[in-house]
Amino acid sequence: MIDVVLPCLNEARALPWVLTRMPAGFRPLVVDNGSTDGSARVAAEHGARVVDAPVRGFGAACHAGLLAATAATVCVLDADASLDPAELPRLVAALDALEAAGGRPGLVLGRRRPAGRGAWPPHARAGNAVLARTLNRRAGTRLRDLGPMRAARRAALAGLDVRDRRFGYPLETVLRAAADGWAITEIDVAYRPRTGESKVTGTLGGTVRAVRDMRRVLAEAAS
Template identity: 30%
Template sequence: MTNIKVIIPAYNEADSIASVIKDIPKMVSEVVVVNNNSTDHTARNARGAGATVLTESRMGYGYACLKGINYISQQSKLPDIIVFMDGDYSDYPEELSKVVRPIIENNVDLVIGARTKDLREEGSMTPQQVFGNKLATTLMKWFLGASFTDLGPFRAIKYDKLLALDMEDKTYGWTVEMQLKVLRKGFVYAEVPVRYKKRIGVSKVSGTLKGTIFAGVKILSWIFKYSLK
């Protein structure tokens, strides 16, 4: 049986985190919520829903993901697949089985849950998110021959391939770094269309001008860094 673990970085997601955890399919052996310096009851609610809760006081999406990976690496029984998803309930956690299927059945290394337009709830992605995704994936196509259409955070990757990527970004560049390194190493990747809805609460990235600008700069920096290698 395939051993699947989920890592959910979470910052002030008290209103949504329990719903996310409860909708994750039973095929998952452990849900790890990394409480990224929340000031609300994110940790308490996640623990109450059955998740393992870690604390990462250094603010940043990448910091939280790395904390989760480090925790899993210490376990005696290592997973086959790691799934990343957000804690804001914008994804449909029950679609995890669809996201991991290409890995289990077709030996794909990385699968991105692509938030295609026809499956997105109206207003679930801000105009700057849509533009940023389009720009980033277009640049990766031009410079690196990639066929990605999204930088979606709902994604699955083989555990051994994840370790081989030697991930390092601590903040907003995490998702694009993973995709760029997969391209550079020649790993097999695929996308599957997933539904997407308006998140619970306010986005900490696209919901602020500072977050939007910082995320955009980090994403473009990673793309140009790898394009010039």
């Protein structure tokens, strides 16, 4: 069994598609981060385990999901239907191969490839590219995306002791993993237009907040 952490804030419209696309052997943990649209109820009705994360923030939701997970392998996936859960087995297979080849903990990220008009607005793509280049210079990685679809081992992730509880959480995870000598790679995944109102990549304000949080993490790592 593999646990799938799904940070969730008002994704009632998207959750049915996401949860019905979950592959066999992958157990969804919907981390409700203060939703007011009935997301928790919808998740439970579709067989997901609901985890409450009352402290608002993407990183806070990811951390709560990681603490609630019990499987040896954990995936993280946005709950907005922009990424297809059916692609998760490919990430886990890549993780298995990466660790078998290198003998080190592994982290596999999904490199987003837009599939549909409006899936990834230019401002969000540009911000992501700048951050990825900065990360690569700092950490010695060769990533082109800081995508939200990921796979790793639960115990190793918990051992990284990631502290950020906002949008800097994904970046700090990669920074700490690279510093600890993990093998890190990415594989292409389709990136669809999200269902419902966008809170980050679909809005200029959301992108600015995410970039600001990630720059803060980079600055703290360099100090």
